[in-house]
C-alpha cells in the first residue's frame with residue numbers, strides 16, 4: 608500500500624494491548640477499592656458535546672449506537688442517562704470489558720451490551736449500527752506498529768459496521784480535522800465538524816481535540 612502524507616506518529620506503548628490490559632487491571636482495582644470508574648478520555652465535556660449534537664440531529668432514542676474502544680464504558684452510561692436505549696460497547700482489552708460490565712451492574716444499566724472485540728479483526732458478527740462512536744481509539748491505533756495499514760483496516764471495518772445512512776463520530780487529540788478527513792476519505796465524507804473547546808495563545812486560536820461526524824460514501828472508488 609502506498610504511504611499517504613497524513614501524519615505518521617512514532618509507535619509507543621499506548622498502541623499495544625498489554626498497555627491497555629494493565630491500565631484497566633489497575634482501574635478495576637481502583638474501582639473496587641473506592642468506586643472511581645477511572646479515566647474519561649478528553650474529559651466529560653467531550654461526551655456531553657457529542658450527545659448534545661446527536662440530540663440536535665433528532666437521533667432516535669432507539670438508534671443502535673456502538674462505542675468503539677469503549678474503555679470503562681463512560682460514554683455509554685452518559686448516552687443511557689440521555690435516554691438512548693440501544694447501546695453496545697466493544698474493546699479488545701478483556702479487562703476494559705470486565706470493568707465496564709462491573710460498572711453497568713452497579714449502575715443498574717444491564718441493558719448495555721459489552722463485548723470483547725478487536726476492531727482490526729473480523730467485525731462482521733457485531734452486525735450494523737446507526738451510529739459508530741470513537742473517542743481516542745483511532746488515536747491509539749495510530750500509535751501501533753504498522754499504523755498506516757492498521758488505520759486503513761479500522762476504517763474499512765467501521766464502514767462495514769455502519770448502516771448506509773449512519774453517522775461515524777470521532778473525537779481525536781492526535782489528528783487534525785484535515786488529517787482525519789484525509790485518513791477516512793476512501794470510505795467516508797465529512798458531514799459536520801462538531802464544535803469543541805478552543806484556546807487562544809498569542810492571537811492564534813487552537814483546539815485540544817477535534818470531533819467530526821462522517822457519513823458513508825455512496826460509491827467507493829477503486
Ligand SMILES: C[S@@+](CC[C@H](N)C(=O)[O-])C[C@H]1O[C@@H](n2cnc3c(N)ncnc32)[C@H](O)[C@@H]1O
Pocket residue numbers: 627646647648649675676677678679681697698699700703724725726727741742743744747748
Ligand atoms: C484512549 S482509550 C479511549 C477509551 C474510551 N473510548 C474513552 O473515551 O474513555 C483507547 C481505547 O481503545 C481501545 N483499543 C485500542 N485498539 C483497539 C482495537 N484494535 N480494538 C478494540 N479496541 C481497541 C483500548 O483498549 C482503549 O480502551
